[in-house]
Amino acid sequence: NDKGFGNSGIQYRSRDFGNFVAGGYQADFEAGKTYSGILYEERMDGILAQRGQKTVVKTVDGKTKIEVTGSLGDSKEIQSHIKENDWNDYVVIAKGNHLQHFINGVQTIDVIDEREGKGAKEGVLALQLHAGEPMTVQFKNIRIQDLSGKKSAGTDLKFFQGNWLVAEYINKGEAADADERKKAHVKIEGEKYVLQNSGDGDEGTFKLNPDANPKTIDAVNKDGTEVHGIYELGDDTIRVCYATEGDRRPTEFSSPANSDRILAVYRRSH
Numbered sequence: 001n002d003k004g005f006g007n008s009g010i011q012y013r014s015r016d017f018g019n020f021v022a023g024g025y026q027a028d029f030e031a032g033k034t035y036s037g038i039l040y041e042e043r044m045d046g047i048l049a050q051r052g053q054k055t056v057v058k059t060v061d062g063k064t065k066i067e068v069t070g071s072l073g074d075s076k077e078i079q080s081h082i083k084e085n086d087w088n089d090y091v092v093i094a095k096g097n098h099l100q101h102f103i104n105g106v107q108t109i110d111v112i113d114e115r116e117g118k119g120a121k122e123g124v125l126a127l128q129l130h131a132g133e134p135m136t137v138q139f140k141n142i143r144i145q146d147l148s149g150k151k152s153a154g155t156d157l158k159f160f161q162g163n164w165l166v167a168e169y170i171n172k173g174e175a176a177d178a179d180e181r182k183k184a185h186v187k188i189e190g191e192k193y194v195l196q197n198s199g200d201g202d203e204g205t206f207k208l209n210p211d212a213n214p215k216t217i218d219a220v221n222k223d224g225t226e227v228h229g230i231y232e233l234g235d236d237t238i239r240v241c242y243a244t245e246g247d248r249r250p251t252e253f254s255s256p257a258n259s260d261r262i263l264a265v266y267r268r269s270h
Helices: 075-079 152-160 178-182
Strands: 007-018 021-030 039-042 046-049 053-060 063-071 090-095 098-103 106-113 124-127 162-171 185-189 192-196 202-209 215-221 226-233 237-243 261-268
Touching (some): 152 202
Parallel strands (some): 053 106
Antiparallel strands (some): 007 021, 021 039, 098 106, 185 192, 202 215, 226 237
């Protein structure tokens, strides 16, 4: 504002106290030289890590204790990477009880919260409108990524939905010709698929496991045969490699000659 004052923050895993008030972890930032990048616990235990600190937050005799365990660099040096009155890139990573903040690619805090029952594992996201002097704070290009893996199965399954063309198909080292590929397409609804091609086609059900490495897919075709494979997602493609014999599952995306593997790439039909 006209006094050079600006103070805000990103609340995460926070509690909604009603009347537009949130409390909990806050990735702080300001039009100033002291607080941007710190971890502040709004309406609770205050500053959990100053800028440049690695800390462990514990409960000792019923009270919160903050132990400084290391350094990420000098606070003034980190401040030198923050643009004044300009756009800055702010990243918050909260994985389990490990909390990290980054501004313009520079890590500002690293916190392990060991407080049983008090260290938040979930909560609301909020953009702070600070009390006091009038000011302007702007946010843009907000992105959220789930790191838990708990929702990824539903996310991948949603991607699978719709109609797909066969862009590539290699069976035991031999690639299907373009005419054969043009005659084939797959329709997926829920966990059911229907394949139409120049032959008898196929249909069945499938299950995804996106937490495996590589991601796995298990299908049962119309004859009741189980097929075990791996998959990966592109911008508008699905690549699948599966074994046609026994219970063996491929570990890489390939279909060499004399193997029992099929490698297929499906492209979304718009």
